[in-house]
Amino acid sequence: MSGEQLIELTLEQTGDYEFRVRFDGTAIPDITTDETAPLGGEAGPNPGRLLVAAVANCLSASLLFALRKFKNTPDKLVTKARAILERNEHGRLRVARIQVELQLAQPTAALEHIERALAQFEDFCIVTESVRQGVTVDVSVRDAAGAVVHTSHA
DSSP states (O other), X not given: OTTOOOOOOEEEEOXXXXXXXXOTTSOOOOEEEOOOTTTSXXXXXXXXXXXXXXXXXXXXXXXXXXXXXXXXXXXXXXXXXXXXXXXXXXXXXXXXEEEEEXXXXXXXXXXXXXXXXXXXXXXXXXXHHHHHHOOOOEEXXXXXXXXXXXXXXX
């Protein structure tokens, strides 16, 4: 695919369920992730929270992009998001729904071409559109010597 881009990161276990996330090849500061109690110590967001934050952040940035594309200068945007977790048929917890509410600081009448911006901003959000359509996840596990001991393709 032309225009292909790559995102790389490294996770290093620092505690029981705690990991340091390094965003390889960038100056972005490391973050700590951790599971919620009782498994983890809540030293950072867990993967579910990161997923919801990624969707909400991407939608926020996409809305700002769409508004600015039409020469608007929107005031502060506030976004609230929540995930509804449900158990699947095997009793495993899954993110069943993500609800995102974006709050504009201005009345829509003060924004140029607001209808067009609202009609297209979601399409600019790579995270939301990826989650909605499904994401292929290839998994491999290597042992201490570097040998691949497991692979799966979804």
